[in-house]
Each structure stands twice: as structure tokens, then as C-alpha cells.
Amino acid sequence: MAVSSASEVPVIMRGESYEDCVEKIRKIYGRDYYIIKKEEVAPEGLFGFLKRKQYAVTYAVIPPSVQRTASSSAAVSSAMDFAEEKRKILEANKNFSNPQMKLVLDEIRSLRRDLDEKTAAVQNDEHPTIVRLEELLRKNEFTPTYIKNISDKIRKEYSLDDLNDFDTVQKTVVDWIGQSIRIADTVYLSSPQVIVLVGPTGVGKTTSVAKLAARYIVDRGTVDATVQRVRIITTDSYRIGGKEQLETYGGVMHIPVSMAESTDDMQKLLKLYSKDVDVILVDTTGHSPKDYEGLAKMRKVLDFKGIQTQVFLTVSASTKVSDLRIIMQQYEIFGYDALIVTKMDETDCIGSIISIVDEKNKALAYFTTGQRVPRDIEKANPVRMLIQLSDFKIDREHIDRKFSSQSLG
Incomplete structure (x- = not known):
């Protein structure tokens, strides 16, 4: 100088x-x-x-x-x-x-x-392609850590000359996002199949239970003869009209709905249904992740004493990152296998869900996209999340082909 x-x-x-x-x-x-x-x-x-x-x-x-x-x-x-x-x-x-x-x-x-x-x-002496992709990721509300990991991967995989081809790099980033989305195996071979939904208040657990019940007894508008024996148990005695709502759904589908307010109630019902029922769906009381006493009591009711279960944590797609982290952490006491993401139709930014699920190394089981029973529920798959990314150019044929093994089942 x-x-x-x-x-x-x-x-x-x-x-x-x-x-x-x-x-x-x-x-x-x-x-x-x-x-x-x-x-x-x-x-x-x-x-x-x-x-x-x-x-x-x-x-x-x-x-x-x-x-x-x-x-x-x-x-x-x-x-x-x-x-x-x-x-x-x-x-x-x-x-x-x-x-x-x-x-x-x-x-x-x-x-x-x-x-x-x-x-x-x-x-910022960063390459314009990386800057532009980071802006897209931020717009979709991916976490800073997730964005940094993607940026580091771009720098590692692409030369300066290759970075000039924005469309190619963008296509690769979309693939990486899809690959970071783990999908749960919902095939359950034990009998009866016991599925428990837990989660905070207001996320749509009760409606999701009804939708899952309908999936087991209805296949494309006709009754599936292979799975017809479904029962619903609810532990939600606090929410006004909660049991009545389930009974209304159950009545339409001819599915009995029972109440379990204690561990003994739950054990008696499981014993009653153990021999002649294929699927038992358990709806639970919604609790704030900060309601430690309420969570502890519910954990006691859900002590199935050796009975194998699938536990799904139910969260809303619009939950902000900080709250999602707390919810996932506090509900670990239930040993949940995967997540059901509800209200996918109520947000345009699903980066927070993808980021935190990847951060916590958790899988996704189902998505819900509205209130209609049984229509608005689908098996989780990467394609469904990728097409919801805002302002990304999505090659639908390519991602359908790439993630076909994880497509809607």
C-alpha cells in the first residue's frame, strides 16, 4: 500500500x-x-x-x-x-x-x-450464486445453521467457474434439502397396532386421529376389507367437547370411542381390544411444553407396560423455530418416533420445520392440509415439502423421480 x-x-x-x-x-x-x-x-x-x-x-x-x-x-x-x-x-x-x-x-x-x-x-465478497441462494433459504425461514451448512457444501462441491451456473447449483441445493428430510416407516407389523398422538394444544391432534382412522378403514372411497377393526381412545377429559368431537367422527365411521383418564383405564381398554382389534388410535390432552406437571401426569397415563406403540409428536407447520425446539425437547419424555406436521396449507414457509427436524435427527410421518376427514392427510414425503418452497425453481419431474421411493403411500 x-x-x-x-x-x-x-x-x-x-x-x-x-x-x-x-x-x-x-x-x-x-x-x-x-x-x-x-x-x-x-x-x-x-x-x-x-x-x-x-x-x-x-x-x-x-x-x-x-x-x-x-x-x-x-x-x-x-x-x-x-x-x-x-x-x-x-x-x-x-x-x-x-x-x-x-x-x-x-x-x-x-x-x-x-x-x-x-x-x-x-x-461480502461472496459469489453471487451463494448470496442469492442464501437469500432464498432465509426467505423460506431456514435456520442460520442450516443455511451455513448448505453454503459450506456449495463451496466444497463447486468450483468458481461452476458457480456461475445458478440454475444447476440451485437444482443441487433443492436435492440436498430433499435428502435432509427423513421419512418415517409407518408400516407396523404387531397386532394390535397402537398409535399415540401427543403434542401441544391447538395443533389438530383430534382431527388427525380421525383422519388416520379413516385411512385405515377407507381406501380411495371404498372400505378396505383387510383393515376394518379400528378403535379410538382419548385421554382428553379437559377440553370441552373434545370427546364429543371424536364420537361424532367415530359415529360416521362406525368406530367406538372410549375414554381413559388413568393408567388403569388405559390398561383395561388395551386388554379388551388386544385380541380382536387391528388398530388402536390414542388421542391425548394438549399441554404447553412448559406445563411440566401436566406432561408428567400424561406420561404416567401413557405407560403401556410393555405394549409396543408408535408415538407421533404433532406440531403445526407454522410453529416458529424457537418454540419448535422447545416442544421437541420437552416431548422427548414420550419417546416419539416421528412427527405429524399439521396445517401445511396455512403457511408458505416450511424451512423452519425442515431445519429443526434435521437438527434433531427426527423423521416425518404424515402431513395434514385442511380440516376435511378423511381427505386432508397424506403420508409424508420430500416432494410435498420441496414444491412448497417459495421462489425456488423446482424441476418437478426430476424430484418426483429422485424421491419416488419416498412418495405418497
């Missing part, structure tokens, strides 16, 4: 840190300078994005005439911080009579405005 004379425009000093930059400037000018801007920047060069970030300090040298004036004033004492020093120097010279000094100060102000406008570009 060339050393600037007092009459030149401000210059930039780069270093490993802000302190490193200041030390380099002081070795050349002592304290006869003032700092205009400091910022974190990407290293220079073709492969700068692979190196550690650096700092850049934009500064100007105080002309000798100003140095003499300042040296006789307490304004530039060693105790003054850099920001105050800069302000006072500019203030002292705003009406400076020297035409050359006025030009220098005007140039400084102009450069400052230009630097402010270009800060984003200076700070």
Missing part, C-alpha cells in the same frame, strides 16, 4: 484486526491522522472467500498546518478517543480559508458517502 501525502484523499489500511490496522498507521504517522471508517471485509484475491475475514480502516492524514493548531489544543490529547478526534478536527476546519484544504475535506465527505453506500458489497 502506498503512503499518502497530506493533500491526497483518504486511504485504507488492512490488517488481521482493527488494532492491527491502527498499529500500522501509527508506525507511519504517529497520531497525525483521523479514522473515517472501520469495517470487517473479505480478504482480497481470487480465492479470498476461502480465507479468514480481515479488517479495513479508512483514514486521512492531518496536514502539517492543522497538526500545529491541534498540538496546542487539549483537543488532541492522548486521552481522546479516535471518534472524538476526527469530529473535532473536521469541526475546526469546516470554515478553513485554505482552498486546497476545503477541496480535501469535501473529497473526504464525498468518499465517506460512497463508502457507506458500498459497505454491503465491501463486506
Whole structure:
């Protein structure tokens, strides 16, 4: 970097840190300078994005005439911080009579405005393809950790030349998102098949139980002769109208609905149904993840004493990331196998669900997309989530083919 004379425009000093930059400037000018801007920047060069970030300090040298004036004033004492020093120097010279000094100060102000406008570009020396894809991921509400993992993978897999082909990289990113979505195996060979839905209030557990019941007894509008013996048990004695709602659904489908308010009630019903029932669906009371006492009581009721079960945590697709993490953590006491994601039709941003399920290494079992029983439920599959991504260009034929083994069953 060339050393600037007092009459030149401000210059930039780069270093490993802000302190490193200041030390380099002081070795050349002592304290006869003032700092205009400091910022974190990407290293220079073709492969700068692979190196550690650096700092850049934009500064100007105080002309000798100003140095003499300042040296006789307490304004530039060693105790003054850099920001105050800069302000006072500019203030002292705003009406400076020297035409050359006025030009220098005007140039400084102009450069400052230009630097402010270009800060984003200076700070981010990332390839435009990566920047654009990160913006798409953020728009779909993927978590910062998930986005970073995708970006790191892009840098690892693609050369600089290959990054210029945005459509190809985007197609690969969509594939990676799909591959991060684990799908639960809902085939259950024991008899009876006991399926338990747990989750917070208001996510649609009761309606989901009715939809699952309908799936087992109805196949494309006709009764499936292979599975007809279905029973529903509810533990929800708190919600007004909860049992009545299930009984209404059960009545339409000719499925008995029973109430279990204690561990003994549950054991008696399971024993009653164990020999002549194919599927037992258990609806549970909704509890806030912070209702530790309520969760503990429900866990006791759901002590099946050696009976093998499938437990599905039911969550809404629109649940925000922080709440989703807490819910999944607190409901771990039920040993849930996978998630049922409800209300998929009520949000355009499913990145939070994909991110946290991947983060927690959990699988997806079913999606629900409305209130209609039995229609608005489907087996979870990556394609359904990928086509819901906003502003991504989705090659439907490609993802159908790639994820065909995990398609709707």
C-alpha cells in the first residue's frame, strides 16, 4: 500500500484486526491522522472467500498546518478517543480559508458517502450464486445453521467457474434439502397396532386421529376389507367437547370411542381390544411444553407396560423455530418416533420445520392440509415439502423421480 501525502484523499489500511490496522498507521504517522471508517471485509484475491475475514480502516492524514493548531489544543490529547478526534478536527476546519484544504475535506465527505453506500458489497465478497441462494433459504425461514451448512457444501462441491451456473447449483441445493428430510416407516407389523398422538394444544391432534382412522378403514372411497377393526381412545377429559368431537367422527365411521383418564383405564381398554382389534388410535390432552406437571401426569397415563406403540409428536407447520425446539425437547419424555406436521396449507414457509427436524435427527410421518376427514392427510414425503418452497425453481419431474421411493403411500 502506498503512503499518502497530506493533500491526497483518504486511504485504507488492512490488517488481521482493527488494532492491527491502527498499529500500522501509527508506525507511519504517529497520531497525525483521523479514522473515517472501520469495517470487517473479505480478504482480497481470487480465492479470498476461502480465507479468514480481515479488517479495513479508512483514514486521512492531518496536514502539517492543522497538526500545529491541534498540538496546542487539549483537543488532541492522548486521552481522546479516535471518534472524538476526527469530529473535532473536521469541526475546526469546516470554515478553513485554505482552498486546497476545503477541496480535501469535501473529497473526504464525498468518499465517506460512497463508502457507506458500498459497505454491503465491501463486506461480502461472496459469489453471487451463494448470496442469492442464501437469500432464498432465509426467505423460506431456514435456520442460520442450516443455511451455513448448505453454503459450506456449495463451496466444497463447486468450483468458481461452476458457480456461475445458478440454475444447476440451485437444482443441487433443492436435492440436498430433499435428502435432509427423513421419512418415517409407518408400516407396523404387531397386532394390535397402537398409535399415540401427543403434542401441544391447538395443533389438530383430534382431527388427525380421525383422519388416520379413516385411512385405515377407507381406501380411495371404498372400505378396505383387510383393515376394518379400528378403535379410538382419548385421554382428553379437559377440553370441552373434545370427546364429543371424536364420537361424532367415530359415529360416521362406525368406530367406538372410549375414554381413559388413568393408567388403569388405559390398561383395561388395551386388554379388551388386544385380541380382536387391528388398530388402536390414542388421542391425548394438549399441554404447553412448559406445563411440566401436566406432561408428567400424561406420561404416567401413557405407560403401556410393555405394549409396543408408535408415538407421533404433532406440531403445526407454522410453529416458529424457537418454540419448535422447545416442544421437541420437552416431548422427548414420550419417546416419539416421528412427527405429524399439521396445517401445511396455512403457511408458505416450511424451512423452519425442515431445519429443526434435521437438527434433531427426527423423521416425518404424515402431513395434514385442511380440516376435511378423511381427505386432508397424506403420508409424508420430500416432494410435498420441496414444491412448497417459495421462489425456488423446482424441476418437478426430476424430484418426483429422485424421491419416488419416498412418495405418497
